[in-house]
Amino acid sequence: xxxxxxxxxxxxxxxxxxxxxxxxxxxxxxxxxxxxxxxxxxxxxxxxxxxxxxxxxxxxxxxxxxxxxxxxxxxxxxxxxxxxxxxxxxxxxxxxxxxxxxxxxxxxxxxxxxxxxxxxxxxxxxxxxxxxxxxxxxxxxxxxxxxxxxxxxxxxxxxxxxxxxxxxxxxxxxxxxxxxxxxxxxxxxxxxxxxxxxxxxxxxxxxxxxxxxxxxxxxxxxxxxxxxxxxxxxxxxxxxxxxxxxxxxxxxxxxxxxxxxxxxxxxxxxxxxxxxxxxxxxxxxxxxxxxxxxxxxxxxxxxxxxxxxxxxxxxxxxxxxxxxxxxxxxxxxxxxxxxxxxxxxxxxxxxxxxxxxxxxxxxxxxxxxxxxxxxxxxxxxxxxxxxxxxxxxxxxxxxxxxxxxxxxxxxxxxxxxxxxxxxxxxxxxxxxxxxxxxxxxxxxxxxxxxxxxxxxxxxxxxxxxxxxxxxxxxxxxxxxxxxxxxxxxxxxx
Numbered sequence: 428x429x430x431x432x433x434x435x436x437x438x439x440x441x442x443x444x445x446x447x448x449x450x451x452x453x454x455x456x457x458x459x460x461x462x463x464x465x466x467x468x469x470x471x472x473x474x475x476x477x478x479x480x481x482x483x484x485x486x487x488x489x490x491x492x493x494x495x496x497x498x499x500x501x502x503x504x505x506x507x508x509x510x511x512x513x514x515x516x517x518x519x520x521x522x523x524x525x526x527x528x529x530x531x532x533x534x535x536x537x538x539x540x541x542x543x544x545x546x547x548x549x550x551x552x553x554x555x556x557x558x559x560x561x562x563x564x565x566x567x568x569x570x571x572x573x574x575x576x577x578x579x580x581x582x583x584x585x586x587x588x589x590x591x592x593x594x595x596x597x598x599x600x601x602x603x604x605x606x607x608x609x610x611x612x613x614x615x616x617x618x619x620x621x622x623x624x625x626x627x628x629x630x631x632x633x634x635x636x637x638x639x640x641x642x643x644x645x646x647x648x649x650x651x652x653x654x655x656x657x658x659x660x661x662x663x664x665x666x667x668x669x670x671x672x673x674x675x676x677x678x679x680x681x682x683x684x685x686x687x688x689x690x691x692x693x694x695x696x697x698x699x700x701x702x703x704x705x706x707x708x709x710x711x712x713x714x715x716x717x718x719x720x721x722x723x724x725x726x727x728x729x730x731x732x733x734x735x736x737x738x739x740x741x742x743x744x745x746x747x748x749x750x751x752x753x754x755x756x757x758x759x760x761x762x763x764x765x766x767x768x769x770x771x772x773x774x775x776x777x778x779x780x781x782x783x784x785x786x787x788x789x790x791x792x793x794x795x796x797x798x799x800x801x802x803x804x805x806x807x808x809x810x811x812x813x814x815x816x817x818x819x820x821x822x823x824x825x826x827x828x829x830x831x832x833x834x835x836x837x838x839x840x841x842x843x844x845x846x847x848x849x850x851x852x853x854x855x856x857x858x859x860x861x862x863x864x865x866x867x868x869x870x871x872x873x874x875x876x877x878x879x880x881x882x883x884x885x886x887x888x889x890x891x892x893x894x895x896x897x898x899x900x901x902x903x904x905x906x907x908x909x910x911x912x913x914x915x916x917x918x919x920x
Contacts, residue, residue: 471918472916473914474914479533483497483498485810605662610668628673636668675692713727747772748776755779756907757787758779759902793842794844798914823854826858827861847918
């Protein structure tokens with residue numbers, strides 16, 4: 428039995444995975460009525476993305492003026508100050524000032540987000556943490572020996588003795604250390620985005636590498652800024668290497684028709700090594716021509732950098748990824764709504780943009796995994812109808828709502844989409860298809876019907892049809908990456 432509590436009156440909320448098998452981490456306790464806290468019935472609850480231990484709870488409270496309310500609460504650890512006194516099921520409402528307070532729990536959550544994969548420990552094997560500990564020891568000791576070897580090399584090439592060689596070694600290692608720190612921070616901030624848009628990040632990685640290399644080329648012009656320029660350059664290089672490595676597997680996988688990802692990766696790596704050897708040889712020849720003249724080096728560098736960027740763009744443009752992200756999903760569903768049948772990954776790849784920002788195929792915005800509390804109390808009844816799926820023609824593992832009054836007044840519609848914690852990838856495709864059809868219906872200039880009618884009509888049109896047709900067109904629906912802020916909705920049974 429887990430040691431965390433949540434909710435007023437003794438409710439412990441059960442966390443479940445997004446697949447079809449439920450894996451409770453926090454449990455619902457029966458207090459005379461199922462799903463109840465006193466006289467408040469829990470309709471649904473959602474973990475707040477990026478905030479460890481915080482939940483949005485949708486409650487039914489007949490005694491209050493607003494019968495359906497959304498409350499944000501925080502889990503209470505056993506033995507925490509105030510936890511024992513509050514008794515079973517202590518509640519910690521989240522006040523506005525909480526978000527301005529950096530607590531040890533928030534710092535720990537930030538560290539876990541930076542260094543542990545999403546869903547840890549359920550998402551990794553049992554030996555992951557011991558592996559990380561020994562890896563940390565190995566990398567740390569290796570870095571120490573690297574500092575010593577660098578100092579020895581500087582002595583060997585005649586930089587000088589004593590403090591001169593040591594100062595040069597410290598400067599060199601500092602720029603490497605700062606660069607590696609920049610790579611870690613970039614990975615923590617954008618790690619979830621690599622799977623969403625690998626082509627864009629692959630191209631950005633090349634741009635970062637060329638910008639970093641340009642800084643190194645400029646360093647001889649301002650030698651007194653060596654540490655600053657070299658550190659910034661190394662940050663760019665580490666960002667480039669991290670993004671390139673993180674996106675390479677998905678791009679290689681697009682070529683593995685026989686499931687031979689390992690073989691393809693090995694062969695591409697061999698090609699890269701051969702290309703690197705050829706490039707090194709040519710670079711030596713170019714350097715002999717340019718000599719140490721700064722202007723000559725810069726003139727030689729700029730066209731070669733442009734060639735590198737263009738070649739990377741062409742490689743990305745040739746890749747046909749057959750899994751769905753937001754852009755590919757919208758283009759695919761739009762084709763189904765317009766033509767009646769889905770287009771292939773090759774046809775979507777020909778239209779896919781990864782240099783300029785993507786502009787949606789639909790005029791009505793889509794709100795994915797929106798925090799329940801962000802809608803405000805005015806949307807309580809709308810959320811209740813949404814969770815109970817009153818406007819569907821059959822039960823689904825996703826929840827759809829039309830939001831018009833997030834600011835407390837009528838306005839242009841948006842479509843909000845949440846997935847149940849049991850939703851499979853096919854459920855996600857079904858929900859996304861329904862949401863896109865609803866957005867198309869609401870965006871029609873002549874549409875004058877009610878929102879509930881639009882939800883039901885588009886559900887009738889799309890229910891049970893999307894996944895089979897999409898897979899028949901050559902798409903792989905085992906993995907669907909629509910958003911990097913996965914916040915499923917839990918509905919007590």
